[in-house]
Amino acid sequence: MIAADIDKSGSINALDLIDLKKVILGINTQFTNNESWRFIPNNMDLSAYTNFLSMPELNQYTLENLRLDHSRLDFIGIKIGDINGNATVNLNGVDERSNNPSAHLVVPSTELTSGQEYTIPVYLDGASTTFGLQGELALNNAFGKILEIIPNTLYPLTKDQFVLNVGSKQSVRFSIAQGKSWPVSLEIPLFYIKVKALQNSNLDEILSMDEQFLQGQFYTDSENILKLNLDFRSNGKSTNGNSVILGQNSPNPFSESTEIPFYLPMGDNINFAIYNTNGAVLYNLDRYYPMGWHTIQLPSLDLKANTVLFYSLKCGDFLDQKKMIFMKP
Numbered sequence: 001m002i003a004a005d006i007d008k009s010g011s012i013n014a015l016d017l018i019d020l021k022k023v024i025l026g027i028n029t030q031f032t033n034n035e036s037w038r039f040i041p042n043n044m045d046l047s048a049y050t051n052f053l054s055m056p057e058l059n060q061y062t063l064e065n066l067r068l069d070h071s072r073l074d075f076i077g078i079k080i081g082d083i084n085g086n087a088t089v090n091l092n093g094v095d096e097r098s099n100n101p102s103a104h105l106v107v108p109s110t111e112l113t114s115g116q117e118y119t120i121p122v123y124l125d126g127a128s129t130t131f132g133l134q135g136e137l138a139l140n141n142a143f144g145k146i147l148e149i150i151p152n153t154l155y156p157l158t159k160d161q162f163v164l165n166v167g168s169k170q171s172v173r174f175s176i177a178q179g180k181s182w183p184v185s186l187e188i189p190l191f192y193i194k195v196k197a198l199q200n201s202n203l204d205e206i207l208s209m210d211e212q213f214l215q216g217q218f219y220t221d222s223e224n225i226l227k228l229n230l231d232f233r234s235n236g237k238s239t240n241g242n243s244v245i246l247g248q249n250s251p252n253p254f255s256e257s258t259e260i261p262f263y264l265p266m267g268d269n270i271n272f273a274i275y276n277t278n279g280a281v282l283y284n285l286d287r288y289y290p291m292g293w294h295t296i297q298l299p300s301l302d303l304k305a306n307t308v309l310f311y312s313l314k315c316g317d318f319l320d321q322k323k324m325i326f327m328k329p
Helices: 015-024
Strands: 037-041 077-080 103-108 119-124 129-139 144-151 162-164 169-183 193-196 207-209 217-219 227-233 258-265 268-276 283-291 292-298 305-314 320-327
Touching: 103 129, 103 217, 103 320, 129 144, 129 227, 144 162, 144 169, 169 258, 258 268, 258 305
Parallel strands: 103 227
Antiparallel strands: 037 077, 103 119, 119 193, 129 169, 129 207, 129 217, 144 193, 162 169, 217 227, 258 292, 268 283, 268 305, 305 320
16 A cells, blocks of 8 residues: 555555656656655554554664664565565666566568658557556667657557657657556557658668666566567558457456457447357347447356356457356355
8 A cells, every 4th residue: 555655645546646657657757755665664563553554654764883783673665656566676776577478569661761751550469468568669869750659549548658759869658557458459550650751761770679768568467577579570460450359358367247358340240158168158148339449247147166168259250259267256
């Protein structure tokens, strides 16, 4: 709770998230009304407090005589903004990274002509759903400049999740999170970068992932993090969003409720079904949905034990199936 009270207001609300995002994106260099760390004595009786946000802080120890043994002094350090307590720092002051497989931002290889403007689509490859992602794409200042960022409205993205051209850099910083999983597709760009070429060049020679300030990270769920890389591909991808997408349910596994997202490129009738490992249909839905993203809230299935379930979506010639796991509470 103390780590989540980022603006040190004594309560946790949306303003804390705004303050954190401004620091992540480099809009602010420090929290508005808080330090990076807060400390409390290790021997404090926590049962005496009904609200941990009202606990007294320990900002400093005064050592009168450095020759005495002070090894008994003990305190707990709380990293502000580290909500799940998984931030670890190595000797160089950089977060440790695992060797997990990576996800990729994909950009079409593009030949640029001096003086011309281009709208470059940026896709995501490596997963069908995401909890969020962060990173920074930088353009060589001598060869081009970034004019605008255009989030794709087919995804739950807004411009306040991006920051352009911090300082003298031509770059796009992004920190995107929705608090729950949402589906993505390599067929549909996440966002577009509008650039102007200052010299003849190739995009793959002047655009790069810059991790000097913000590490490229992709969140598969609320706990697992992949490295986010940048790839260039000559074949490109469709920018029309003309494919039906069935996303992974979230949360998964689940015990009470879960949501299944899907995308329709145009209004159409769909058949959605849930069935068990024996093929018995537990739920069936036939309904018309308009174009765009939609979410189906899992109905009550009166399940008696832990089990694997399957769900499918059929729309015209499209048919896809995914697995989900029910854990009895």
